[in-house]
Amino acid sequence: MTEQHAHRFERGTDGPKVIVVGVDGSDSSLRAAAYAGGLARRQHALLAVVYVQPVMPTGAAFGAPVAEVTDEIAEDLVAQIRDATERTKGIFDVRWEFHTFRGDPYNGLVKAADDLKADAVVVGASEQAGHRIVGSVAVRLVKAGRWPVTVVP
Numbered sequence: 001m002t003e004q005h006a007h008r009f010e011r012g013t014d015g016p017k018v019i020v021v022g023v024d025g026s027d028s029s030l031r032a033a034a035y036a037g038g039l040a041r042r043q044h045a046l047l048a049v050v051y052v053q054p055v056m057p058t059g060a061a062f063g064a065p066v067a068e069v070t071d072e073i074a075e076d077l078v079a080q081i082r083d084a085t086e087r088t089k090g091i092f093d094v095r096w097e098f099h100t101f102r103g104d105p106y107n108g109l110v111k112a113a114d115d116l117k118a119d120a121v122v123v124g125a126s127e128q129a130g131h132r133i134v135g136s137v138a139v140r141l142v143k144a145g146r147w148p149v150t151v152v153p
Contacts, residue, residue, distance in 0.1 A: 015043040015045065015119075016039070016043055016045050016118075016119030016120040016148075017043075017045050017046065017119055018045060018046050018048060018116050018117055018118045018119050018120075019036050019039055019040050019043070019045050019046070019047055019048065019118065019119065019120045019121075019122060020048045020050055020109065020112050020113045020116060020118040020120070020121045020122070020147075021033050021036035021037075021047065021048070021049055021050065021121075021122040021123070022050050022051075022052070022105065022108075022109045022121070022122070022123045022124070022137070023049055023050065023051050023077055023124075024051065024052070024073075024105070024124075025073055025076070025077060026124060026127055027124075027127070028124025028125050028126075028127055028152060028153065029123070029124040030080075030124070031124055031152050031153070032122050032123055032124040032150075032151075032152040033049060033122075035122060035150070035152045036122040036150075037094050037096070039120070039122070039150075040094050040095070040096070041093070041094045045095075045119070046095050046096070046097065047094050047095065047096040047097075048096070048097055048099060048112065048116050048118065049077070049096060049097070049098045049099070050098075050099045050100070050101065050108065050109060050112040051073070051077050051098070051099075051100045051101075052100070052101050052102070052103060052104070052105045052107075052108030052109065053071070053073070053100055053101065053102045053103075054102075054103075054104070054105075055102050055103055055104075077098070078098050099112055099116075105137045106137045106140045106141065109121065109123070109137065109141060110141075110144065110146075113146070113147055114146075118147055119147065119148075120147055120148045120149075120150065121141055121147045121148070121149045121150070122149075122150045122151075122152060123137060123138045123141065123149070123150075123151055123152070124138075124151070124152050124153075125138060125151050125152065125153045126138065138151040
């Protein structure tokens, strides 16, 4: 007599179909984007590139055009991604889209991963020394335990 296992819902794929990568313009985030792009190409997955624009507390940035600066960073990131896509066109074809959110990086990436039904999340290792003590976005994503998380140095 054999025990029958209850059938669980399965998407019917052998690999990730949506890969979210967090970018902020840092070298490690750009390496993470390159790694995620290769993974998306090999898996024929959608690469969702996410930039979370920081929001300054009211009054903390008095007189500083924070929104304009973060918009410029987002536009620059899109330009870099488009340029890389054009350079590899015909050699490597990757479906990708760019998303931007406002807020803190952790909550922005969680929202993106949830909204896009991500199968995997890729981020660059933190380049800030204080994160070794307090905990980086990458560590917080891993601890959330909701998706496989790859941290690229």
